[in-house]
Amino acid sequence: MPRLADTQALIRAAVVDGDFAGTAAFLTGGRAPVARLRIHERHYAASLSKALLARYPALARLIGQTSFVNAAQDYVRRHPPASPCIAEYGLDFPRFLASRRWLGRTALVLALGELEWHLGRVAIAISHAALGREALATIPSGELPEIRLELQPGLAYLGAAFPVDDIIRLHLAGKPPCGCLLEPTPIWLEVHGARGEFRMVRLPAATWTFRRELQLGSRLGRAAEAGMDAKADFDPGQALLGVFADGLAVAVHCSERGI
Amino acid sequence: MSLHSTSSLNAGVGLRLPHILEVATTRPAVSWLEIHPENFLANPHATELLVDLAREYPVSVHTVGISIGSARGIDRAHLARVRSLIDRLDPFLVSGHLAWSTHEGEYLNDLLPLPYDEETLDLLARHIDEVQGELARPYLVENPSCYVGFGASRMKETEFLAELVARTGCRLLCDVSNVHVSSINLDYDPYAYLDELPVDAVGEFHLGGFLVEADADDASAEVLIDTHSVPISDIALDLYDYALARFGPQPTLIEWDSDLPDFAALLAEATRADAVKRRVLYREKRYAAAG
Structure with missing residues (x-):
């Protein structure tokens, strides 16, 4: 008689891998209990493929529903979820999809998949009360380069080689991407969402770099340098005011005190 | 909310994400909500x-x-996350399944x-002790x-559940539809199943819809699939009638997880369950009056 751990390993192989070897020895129920176990196998593949389809609908439209579902069913067998929170499942699915040799368009698939993942993430974020620029007034000018800004939680900064924001807009309008959108066009995208909604804004490369550094937790001075590395005449002061004007800053942290 | 006061609740419904904005906005007349x-x-x-909403x-x-x-x-990492949510919601019930769903990560x-x-x-006794300790509630x-089923089983499911209750002090959520589904699939008497559960341990009922399929390799037989995708069957409501008479009124939940209809359809299902409860209470009252 197998131990429980061995029994569960065999059932796991049946449900995930479709390998039913050894299960007939311990199952009962109906004339063909092993066939009954296929109900669980079917549920596993169908429910997770459906979750991926819900997460990446524009990607499914781009590559075709059948191709997407076939790839999803392959993915869920090779990469079972690590957490019961299925909303967190499938981060690396676009990379898996892009790796399929028959597919082509690797960079586009990756970029669109990355954007859809972040749209799903930021749209369920909450938003905090935004700080006004006066939050900086009490900070001595000499300390400014050392501060760190905490930005809204529903923000993502993505650089892409394709106009994936326009592909998303067309998808939301119920249309497939037109051919011109499938050609390389570098974009620097800020995605800001909260409470079920999101917006996508293209930024100049230097502004995008500056904001992304802030979001990563860099000091203001480091973010300014990164912006100037991206464009020599980048104006960090104007860029900082823009962060406050857009309602993105929610807290200012000095090295030893939070404001 | 004390457990004592929950027996008078009308049927609640499962709150799924597609409905949450509507419920938050319209505040429908539903007795209680269950969430995953x-x-x-x-x-x-x-x-x-x-x-x-929990306020x-x-x-x-x-x-x-x-x-x-x-x-x-x-x-355990997931259990800690659940604990953090429970701390914010202060739910009147916390439940889970006699099942397993994780394997080596x-x-x-x-x-x-x-x-x-x-x-x-x-x-399971060890794990339930751990869960109840972490969540600080039954x-x-x-x-x-x-x-x-399993050839290795040495006791009936009802005996197993009763022993868990005795060892851990946990309570039971009697999913009446599951009793019906399993009784057809594994060929036992669902009424006898209810008779065998410890009366005082049952603290909640679930009702959900199921689909009927031809059994694999036996086209003449049927297998019931617990999909929570359709209305509750009349046969499950008949079994619910019996469960109410045996265990008394307990918080009852309408489960619907797939092919989710409008929220109003869930409320209509709750109304069906409430009608059964009213009928049983009236009948019990008449029996009591008749001595």
Whole structure:
């Protein structure tokens, strides 16, 4: 008689891998209990493929529903979820999809998949009360380069080689991407969402770099340098005011005190 | 809310994410709400709405991912996350399944069956003790819907559940539809099943819809699939009538998880369940009056 751990390993192989070897020895129920176990196998593949389809609908439209579902069913067998929170499942699915040799368009698939993942993430974020620029007034000018800004939680900064924001807009309008959108066009995208909604804004490369550094937790001075590395005449002061004007800053942290 | 006051509640409904904005906006007349924490832990916006709803509606937390039946141990990181949500909601019930769903760090997104023997009993008793300790409240264990059984089982499911109650002090969530589904699939008497459950341990009922399929390799036989995708069958409501008479009125939940209809359709299902409860209470009152 197998131990429980061995029994569960065999059932796991049946449900995930479709390998039913050894299960007939311990199952009962109906004339063909092993066939009954296929109900669980079917549920596993169908429910997770459906979750991926819900997460990446524009990607499914781009590559075709059948191709997407076939790839999803392959993915869920090779990469079972690590957490019961299925909303967190499938981060690396676009990379898996892009790796399929028959597919082509690797960079586009990756970029669109990355954007859809972040749209799903930021749209369920909450938003905090935004700080006004006066939050900086009490900070001595000499300390400014050392501060760190905490930005809204529903923000993502993505650089892409394709106009994936326009592909998303067309998808939301119920249309497939037109051919011109499938050609390389570098974009620097800020995605800001909260409470079920999101917006996508293209930024100049230097502004995008500056904001992304802030979001990563860099000091203001480091973010300014990164912006100037991206464009020599980048104006960090104007860029900082823009962060406050857009309602993105929610807290200012000095090295030893939070404001 | 004390458990004593919950027996008078009308039927509640499962709150799924597609309905949460509507419920938050319209505040429908529903007696109570049940949520799966796994749907909310990764969704700060939905959690924000839920915490607000919990100030107005009694909320029950029904876990699907703790996996008390896993031989390799429960998911303690997940249990800690559930605890954090429970601390914010203060639910009147917390429940989970007599099943397993994780294996060596993988989550299999299903409620998988267990053999009923001493090894499994010892394991589940330890895990339920741990869950109740971490959550600092009683855990209600739900009877599963089963398609297969195990040659290794040495006791009936009802005996297994009764022993868990005796060892851990947990309570039982009697999913009446699951009793019907499993009774057809594994060929037993659902009424005898209810008779065998410990009366005082049952603290909640579930009702959900199922589909009927031809059984594999036996086209003349049927297998019931617990999909929660259709209205509750009349036969399950008949069994619910019997359960109410045996266990008394307990909080009853309408479960609907797939092919989700309008929220109004869920309320209509709750009304059907409430009608059964009224009928049973009236009948019991007449029996009592007649001596």
